[in-house]
Amino acid sequence: MRWSRVFRERTDSVCVLQRTDKVVVFGGGSFGTAMGVALARQKRDLNVTLLLRDPYVCKDINNTHVNTRYLKDHVLPENVTATTSLAEAIAGAQYAVHAVPVQHSRAFLQSIAGILPPDVPIISVSKGLEVGTGKMMSEVIPSALGRKQPAAFLSGPSFAKEVMDLRPTGVVAASRDPQLARDMQQLFASPFMRVNTTTDVIGVEICGALKNVLAIAAGIVEGLDLGHNAMAALVAQGCSEIRWLAEKMGAKPATISGLSGLGDIMLTCYGSLSRNRSVGVKLGQGLKLEDILAASNQVAEGVTTAGVVVGLARKYRVSLPVLTAVAQVLDGNLNAKEAVYEIMNLPQIEER
Numbered sequence: 001m002r003w004s005r006v007f008r009e010r011t012d013s014v015c016v017l018q019r020t021d022k023v024v025v026f027g028g029g030s031f032g033t034a035m036g037v038a039l040a041r042q043k044r045d046l047n048v049t050l051l052l053r054d055p056y057v058c059k060d061i062n063n064t065h066v067n068t069r070y071l072k073d074h075v076l077p078e079n080v081t082a083t084t085s086l087a088e089a090i091a092g093a094q095y096a097v098h099a100v101p102v103q104h105s106r107a108f109l110q111s112i113a114g115i116l117p118p119d120v121p122i123i124s125v126s127k128g129l130e131v132g133t134g135k136m137m138s139e140v141i142p143s144a145l146g147r148k149q150p151a152a153f154l155s156g157p158s159f160a161k162e163v164m165d166l167r168p169t170g171v172v173a174a175s176r177d178p179q180l181a182r183d184m185q186q187l188f189a190s191p192f193m194r195v196n197t198t199t200d201v202i203g204v205e206i207c208g209a210l211k212n213v214l215a216i217a218a219g220i221v222e223g224l225d226l227g228h229n230a231m232a233a234l235v236a237q238g239c240s241e242i243r244w245l246a247e248k249m250g251a252k253p254a255t256i257s258g259l260s261g262l263g264d265i266m267l268t269c270y271g272s273l274s275r276n277r278s279v280g281v282k283l284g285q286g287l288k289l290e291d292i293l294a295a296s297n298q299v300a301e302g303v304t305t306a307g308v309v310v311g312l313a314r315k316y317r318v319s320l321p322v323l324t325a326v327a328q329v330l331d332g333n334l335n336a337k338e339a340v341y342e343i344m345n346l347p348q349i350e351e352r
């Protein structure tokens with residue numbers, strides 16, 4: 001019986017890729033570009049169209065196959081093209097990869113609601129919680145489009161640069177529709193990318209959003225040069241806080257200890273490629289947040305998500321000293337050293 005399952009999966013795999021002629025990618029930043037390239041490498045005649053806002057970058061990609069603003073050291077496969085036209089980008093696409101930063105997603109999705117067919121699955125790779133509403137992308141998408149839309153959420157330890165460099169990567173595809181999760185597994189899985197599946201959308205989204213906030217805390221510890229003991233203790237505490245909140249919100253333990261949870265926490269807290277961690281390092285070194293953000297053209301989603309976490313802690317009545325301290329530092333209510341002092345002098349507790 002086993003060979004029939006393997007045969008069926010292999011047939012399905014060919015079927016999904018075989019039947020996919022075009023994928024549109026919303027957002028031509030580093031990860032939109034990387035995931036578009038990952039798809040383009042799967043099939044030479046797969047049309048991967050990046051929807052950008054910048055006509056100059058668009059021209060560079062179409063003429064020289066280089067995204068001159070993000071990942072400019074990489075030549076993109078010839079079946080990756082770019083456009084600034086919503087209609088041209090979406091026409092004929094069977095899947096839409098959504099790689100627009102969370103805080104800009106609602107306005108973007110509202111702008112395409114009338115053009116994107118309601119049966120085209122959106123594969124969101126954006127990690128964060130919407131300021132003002134506290135919504136996850138799985139809630140923002142239907143709210144912004146004004147309708148239900150098939151959706152999957154791809155998350156896990158996946159630095160864009162390393163995906164572009166074909167370094168082995170593991171992610172998880174989450175969808176309330178198990179078949180769609182399997183389809184995403186087959187669309188993206190390759191000798192360079194393993195794709196797990198789950199129906200735990202809440203767990204994958206919450207872990208992906210909160211790990212960015214924890215990464216800022218890890219960067220602060222690094223920037224203050226507090227040492228390995230402090231880093232390990234902080235990340236362990238942050239893992240507990242993410243577990244406490246995620247479980248209250250309905251996440252499965254397997255998700256929290258899986259690729260989108262522990263996997264991405266380790267990558268982003270310890271990996272120097274992390275933008276969120278880098279923001280924390282500079283905060284720890286005493287730089288002002290506005291100067292840090294002004295010096296980068298890349299998003300650090302944890303900066304906006306941190307404030308949302310404070311509201312979630314209150315709503316779910318869960319104490320999150322590390323994650324909420326990040327919001328205090330970002331708001332300028334505490335400096336990095338004061339935040340560490342506050343945390344170190346909290347009452348001693350029993351581990352849970």
Ligand SMILES: NC(=O)C1=CN([C@@H]2O[C@H](COP(=O)(O)OP(=O)(O)OC[C@H]3O[C@@H](n4cnc5c(N)ncnc54)[C@H](O)[C@@H]3O)[C@@H](O)[C@H]2O)C=CC1
Nearest residue numbers: 027028029030031032099101104126127158159160298299
């Ligand atoms: N870069 C990475 O290694 C990874 C990023 N992600 C997630 O992917 C999502 C996209 O981030 P990146 O590709 O890293 O972006 P990026 O940081 O490389 O670039 C920022 C992107 O946001 C776009 N943008 C800025 N303001 C905008 C607006 N008002 N409206 C529409 N678009 C706007 C820019 O055009 C650009 O495409 C984020 O949620 C991020 O957390 C997930 C995994 C890995």
Ligand SMILES: O=C(CO)COP(=O)(O)O
Nearest residue numbers: 156157158159274275276
């Ligand atoms: O989510 C990511 C890797 O999985 C990227 O992390 P940063 O946004 O901190 O760079």
